[in-house]
Amino acid sequence: MHTNRSKKRENSQQFDVTVEEELLPFLLEKMNKNSRNSVKSILTRGQVSVDGRSVTKHNHKLRVGQQVEILSNKTAMSESMITGLTIVYEDEAIIVIDKEAGLLSMAAKNKDEKTAFSEVSAYIRNQNPKERVYIVHRLDRDTSGVLLFAKSEEVKMKLQDNWEEMxxxxxxxxxxxxxxxxxxxxxxxxxxxxxxxxxxxxxxxxxxxxxxxxxxxxxxxxxxxxxxxxxxxxxxxxxxxxxxxxxxxxxxxxxxxxxxxxxxxxxxxxTSLTIVHPVTAEVMKFETDIPPAFINKAL
Structure with a gap:
């Protein structure tokens, strides 16, 4: 089963982890044409993700089988413009986000209010003005976590019409x-x-x-x-x-x-959503971190 493992994005490099080590040494080895300071800057700017999740810590421990992706500065800048959400996974058919609490899924009464739909739509259009996104399901405004979008009406309908099975x-x-x-x-x-x-x-x-x-x-x-x-x-x-x-x-x-x-x-x-991918039929699990405040209150 796939777990938060993203498809290669445009203008990015992907590397598989074959031995356990910290992230910075791994990057220095893979990007040996770049200076140490250059690699550290790429990491600090949020251009590096591990299994689809952005990582900025130099000493982040890598496990065998994980996948490291290095975004181009242009792509990273595009993603950093998004507010209220983080992209968890993206391919040609779907896009999965981690929505923050306080952000509507869509359909705000105030047309100027940002929603998860408007932010993801803007991100997609920034990459390709002809592309659109379609919301598959919703979360309440004050609920955070995994939210799924489709990149075509056909994919949206397939997911919605078969939601209980998929x-x-x-x-x-x-x-x-x-x-x-x-x-x-x-x-x-x-x-x-x-x-x-x-x-x-x-x-x-x-x-x-x-x-x-x-x-x-x-x-x-x-x-x-x-x-x-x-x-x-x-x-x-x-x-x-x-x-x-x-x-x-x-x-x-x-x-x-x-x-x-x-x-x-x-x-x-x-926290997590497991679906049958609407195109590949692969079972995919998308996970997000439980907000630390939730855990601390129940200690």
Missing amino acids: AKERIYTALVEGNVKKDKGTVKSWLKETRTFKVYSNPTDNGGQLAITHFRKVRHNQRYTLLEIGLETGRKNQIRVHMEEIGHPVVGDKKYGSTVNPLKRLGLHA
């Missing part, structure tokens, strides 16, 4: 109020949305959409619990509603029962 695994991390007693569990209910756009849950079929959420306790203290959450279905506000239902609302989620906001944001992060 999205093999969707893992979130949630910081919730209180000490969740169960080590793991499943919440199953039917969700309906009111006219005021609040989703409510019913234990029996009320004509709404069936929603199934699995959770596993990662760590906790008396005030907060860090949960790994797996979605069997992907309904609007599903995790937020189900956490309120079990009596442990997501922190910062005033709409669904939270009375505290220790993170100054919603305590929900889309």
